[in-house]
Amino acid sequence: MSIEIEAFTRVEGNGGAEVIIENGEVKDVKVKIFEGPRFFELLTLGRHYWDVPDLEARICAICYLSHSVASVLGIERAFGVKVPEEIMLLRELGLLGELIESHALHLYLLVAPDLFGYADAIRMASKHGEIVKEGLALKAFGNYLREVIGGREIHGINVKPGGFGRYPTIEELERMERQSEALLKLARRAVGIFAGQEYLGAKAEHYVAVNGYLYGDGLIADDGEHFDYFKCIEEKTLPYSFAKQSRYKGDVFMVGALPRVILKYEMLTPMARHLYEEYKEKLAQGYVSLNNLAQAIELVYALERTKEIARALLDKGFEGENVPIEPKEGEGIGYVEAPRGVLVHHYKIDEKGNIAYSNIITPTAFNHAIMELSLYEEAKKRYGSSDEMTFLQKLEETVRAFDPCISCSVHVVRL
Amino acid sequence: MMLKLGVFELTDCGGCALNILFLYEKLFDLLEFYEIKEFHMASSIKEHDTLDVAIVTGTVSTQRDLNLLHYARNHSNYLIALGTCATHGDVQASVEGKIREKLEKVYGTRANPMKALDSTPIVQHVAVDYALPGCPYDKDEIYQVLMNLAKGVEPPTKDYPVCVECKLNEYECVLIKRGIPCLGPITLGGCNAVCIKSQLGCIGCRGPLPKEANPASEFEILKELGYDEEYIRRKFKTFARGELRW
Numbered sequence: 001m002s003i004e005i006e007a008f009t010r011v012e013g014n015g016g017a018e019v020i021i022e023n024g025e026v027k028d029v030k031v032k033i034f035e036g037p038r039f040f041e042l043l044t045l046g047r048h049y050w051d052v053p054d055l056e057a058r059i060c061a062i063c064y065l066s067h068s069v070a071s072v073l074g075i076e077r078a079f080g081v082k083v084p085e086e087i088m089l090l091r092e093l094g095l096l097g098e099l100i101e102s103h104a105l106h107l108y109l110l111v112a113p114d115l116f117g118y119a120d121a122i123r124m125a126s127k128h129g130e131i132v133k134e135g136l137a138l139k140a141f142g143n144y145l146r147e148v149i150g151g152r153e154i155h156g157i158n159v160k161p162g163g164f165g166r167y168p169t170i171e172e173l174e175r176m177e178r179q180s181e182a183l184l185k186l187a188r189r190a191v192g193i194f195a196g197q198e199y200l201g202a203k204a205e206h207y208v209a210v211n212g213y214l215y216g217d218g219l220i221a222d223d224g225e226h227f228d229y230f231k232c233i234e235e236k237t238l239p240y241s242f243a244k245q246s247r248y249k250g251d252v253f254m255v256g257a258l259p260r261v262i263l264k265y266e267m268l269t270p271m272a273r274h275l276y277e278e279y280k281e282k283l284a285q286g287y288v289s290l291n292n293l294a295q296a297i298e299l300v301y302a303l304e305r306t307k308e309i310a311r312a313l314l315d316k317g318f319e320g321e322n323v324p325i326e327p328k329e330g331e332g333i334g335y336v337e338a339p340r341g342v343l344v345h346h347y348k349i350d351e352k353g354n355i356a357y358s359n360i361i362t363p364t365a366f367n368h369a370i371m372e373l374s375l376y377e378e379a380k381k382r383y384g385s386s387d388e389m390t391f392l393q394k395l396e397e398t399v400r401a402f403d404p405c406i407s408c409s410v411h412v413v414r415l
Numbered sequence: 416m417m418l419k420l421g422v423f424e425l426t427d428c429g430g431c432a433l434n435i436l437f438l439y440e441k442l443f444d445l446l447e448f449y450e451i452k453e454f455h456m457a458s459s460i461k462e463h464d465t466l467d468v469a470i471v472t473g474t475v476s477t478q479r480d481l482n483l484l485h486y487a488r489n490h491s492n493y494l495i496a497l498g499t500c501a502t503h504g505d506v507q508a509s510v511e512g513k514i515r516e517k518l519e520k521v522y523g524t525r526a527n528p529m530k531a532l533d534s535t536p537i538v539q540h541v542a543v544d545y546a547l548p549g550c551p552y553d554k555d556e557i558y559q560v561l562m563n564l565a566k567g568v569e570p571p572t573k574d575y576p577v578c579v580e581c582k583l584n585e586y587e588c589v590l591i592k593r594g595i596p597c598l599g600p601i602t603l604g605g606c607n608a609v610c611i612k613s614q615l616g617c618i619g620c621r622g623p624l625p626k627e628a629n630p631a632s633e634f635e636i637l638k639e640l641g642y643d644e645e646y647i648r649r650k651f652k653t654f655a656r657g658e659l660r661w
Contacts, residue, residue: 008458012429014479036426036476037531038507039517048646054618057651058506058550061430109436109457120458122446136439151613153437154430154551155620158613165613200566237522242529396459405429 005392008399010110010120012062013406017395017406018240019379026383029375031368031399033243035406039357049075049327049353054157056345059360060405061154062105065098065146065337068214070345073215075161076333078349081325086318087163088215089309090149093406094159095214095336096309097145100138102339103257103295106403107190107388108135111292114397115197122244131193134186141179145306148172165321177310180303184271187299190277193283195294200289201374201398206251207259208233208341208366210335211303213267216334219250219265219342228333229344229361243406245369246361252373255341255366256402258283269304272297282320288374289401295339327353338363340403364404369383374398418565420640421453423487425473425480426534428505430551431498432456432472441558445551449497466491468558468564471537474500474508475522481540488541493564496543497557499550500536502519503622503655506550507534550620550654553606573605576624577617589616594640597651601628603657622655630659 014035020028040059043307044052053071056192057064069091076083079391093234109121112131118124119341125132148168158165177407218226222414225232235244261268262283265276275285275297283290327349336346341363378398383393424432436442436457451463469491490496499505510517512535515525538546541591547556551638563570577599581588589611590597597616599608603624624632630651637647650661 007455009455009461010457012433012456014424014426014455032531034477034479036474036507036534037517037521038476038534039510039521040425040506042512042517042520043510047649051618051650051653055506058428058430061428061433061551064430105433105436113459119460120451120454122442122451122458125443139437140439151615152609153554154434155428156613157610157615159616160615161580165610165615237524239526239528242531263512292478 002348004142005010005038008396008404010113011400011404011406012060013404015404015406017371017375017399018376019395021383024384026376026379029372030240031242031372031375033368033406035242037242040314040360044355044358047355049349049355052159052355053159056360057157059319059362062102062405063098063338063340063343064155065094065150065159066343067345068150068335069095069215070334070343072159072334073159073334073336073351074332074347075334075343077329078330078347079161079325079332080330081162081323083163083323084319086313087323090164090168090315090318092214093145093158093306093309094149096144097149097300097337099214099302101142101146102403103136103299104138104142107194107292107295107299108132108138109265109402112193114400115193122386126315134189138183138186144179145176148176160322162325167318167320173310173314177307178311180306184303186302187296187303188271188275189297190296191293194292195279197289197292198285200401201396202288202370202377203286204254204258204288205286206248206253206371207263207264208244208248208253208255208342209259210337213260213264213337215336219335221253222263224366229346232234235361235365241368243365245372246366247369252319253366253371254370256291257298258288258291259341261294261297264334269301269308271304272301274391275300276359288370291401291403295403335397340405342366342369362405364402364406367402367404370400371394371399371404388402416607417450417451418448418652419464419471421466421487422451423453423469423471423483423599424456425471425483425500425537426476427473427498427500427505429456431500432598434551434554435470435557437554438522438558445547445558445561450560464490466473468493470495471498472497472501474504474534474536475531475540476534477534481532483533484537484540491609493544494541495560496537496546498552498624499548499620499654502536502538502546502548503658504534504536508536508648509652509654510534512599531583545572547623548603550608556605558646565616573603574625575604576600576628577602577606577608580604580606581611584608584612586611590636591616596647596651598633601630602634610611619650619654623659
């Protein structure tokens with residue numbers, strides 16, 4: 001027999017799970033991604049590089065800037081273009097905004113109702129209005145950063161190869177500095193709220209992240225390896241899912257906030273690092289639900305870092321000029337940490353500047369295998385000892401901890 | 416009397432549903448009039464009920480999408496196709512080739528156990544009561560539409576190009592002044608010319624302007640600016656498949 005989770009709720013995109021029971025025991029769990037395929041790599045083939053980041057942004061709304069920036073980084077590397085530090089800092093501001101917007105959405109609107117026992121944040125707001133409002137305030141600030149840097153809250157086209165369409169004004173940077181400071185206390189409170197969440201799912205045994213905190217030029221893993229994604233990661237297709245599954249050197253691994261804070265704690269800002277130290281032993285347990293606590297610590301990081309960058313740009317000033325690009329044949333990979341983990345955009349471009357090859361791997365696809373393992377572990381632990389309602393609820397909570405972005409996961413292709 | 420509202424997501428990027436949450440406090444204003452019966456991104460509640468208003472986002476890209484769309488249509492009095500996926504097909508509908516060939520290229524097999532279909536807009540499958548395009552749409556627009564419906568007023572539709580809002584904002588014309596390929600003249604307005612604010616050309620995300628658009632003339636302008644025909648053709652059909660003819 002089998003138990004079906006028809007559709008995960010309070011997650012982005014369409015997916016479900018099947019728990020297979022044999023002789024009164026959980027035999028297997030299948031995570032089914034049934035969001036339709038959108039064939040992004042086919043879409044971008046033959047398109048001029050200038051238009052490609054705008055198309056790729058549409059892979060996902062929650063993390064459109066991660067896609068734009070990863071795409072731009074891949075294209076710039078293919079052409080051997082280097083942009084000045086100020087442009088990278090401005091891009092980072094956008095990515096920080098996205099992290100804030102996405103983590104606030106996930107923690108306050110999607111996960112918090114589980115902690116407080118409600119079906120959604122709207123119903124939760126009647127009793128815990130303050131918390132919901134705090135989440136919305138954080139989210140709105142994250143979106144403000146996305147709007148200024150990206151050109152629009154969702155699917156803006158301002159991030160371009162070589163620079164930007166429009167650069168932020170002094171007033172906008174001052175507002176970023178001011179507001180990030182003001183919101184820090186809310187983020188600190190979030191750490192307290194989410195530290196109490198119970199342990200769910202599998203214990204992650206391997207972590208993979210980008211070498212820089214939010215962007216970089218390669219991947220790192222818990223075993224000290226520094227590598228390009230195609231070297232140690234293998235993908236395979238499944239008959240029951242539009243998303244592929246990946247293994248790191250043959251093993252199941254995790255990407256996301258938990259791997260980031262554990263692998264890169266040295267890069268954290270002072271207050272975030274202090275909070276990391278406080279919860280270090282807990283985080284080291286590796287249960288996938290600890291991803292939520294790690295996200296709360298990252299909210300603190302993102303606000304501190306936003307303030308730091310805005311101040312640095314205000315102090316030293318910036319040119320606001322794009323680097324000119326001459327198309328030529330080349331190959332490049334963009335590595336970015338989307339809020340939910342490692343995102344890879346890999347392109348080959350022809351001498352006219354048109355895309356000849358494209359491969360995109362998204363965090364939910366990287367996490368697909370450990371998500372399945374986590375549901376299996378959780379189901380095995382609970383089957384027979386919880387009533388069916390609780391059983392299904394806990395499985396959903398386990399999936400939710402990954403903050404899966406299902407629409408993203410289905411474009412995973414190797415051409 | 417509270418109106419019963421359902422939000423159904425077919426295949427898309429999640430942005431159209433997300434944009435409803437980005438209404439922030441205004442969302443709570445809407446909840447004075449609407450009771451949410453289905454909105455899987457935001458709530459675990461799922462009540463199989465007849466709806467006063469159903470919002471459907473995304474394209475029909477699987478058999479499951481098609482079934483869900485028919486369910487939403489059959490259980491609602493007023494159906495809104497929300498976002499360019501729903502109204503025109505958006506980027507995924509512009510991918511060329513037949514579904515089995517695409518599956519083979521991507522997954523290495525022509526087998527289709529999950530019943531994927533070539534992506535099509537929902538307006539091609541069912542009658543809709545209101546179509547609001549945009550990738551994403553302007554969130555204040557859906558707020559106004561839902562407020563109008565709550566007050567029993569049929570919401571108005573827009574019929575002017577992006578250029579109108581561009582002029583109202585006094586932005587410099589990027590097409591004429593800077594030679595940037597801007598689809599503003601042939602694209603339906605309503606976005607407040609947001610991309611021209613960034614001094615970039617309109618990429619046409621709200622789909623073609625109905626009736627008076629002149630794509631042939633836009634095509635000629637871009638050709639004179641030195642863009643090759645294939646480039647222009649692909650740009651024209653990015654969000655609305657083959658709807659623009661010239």
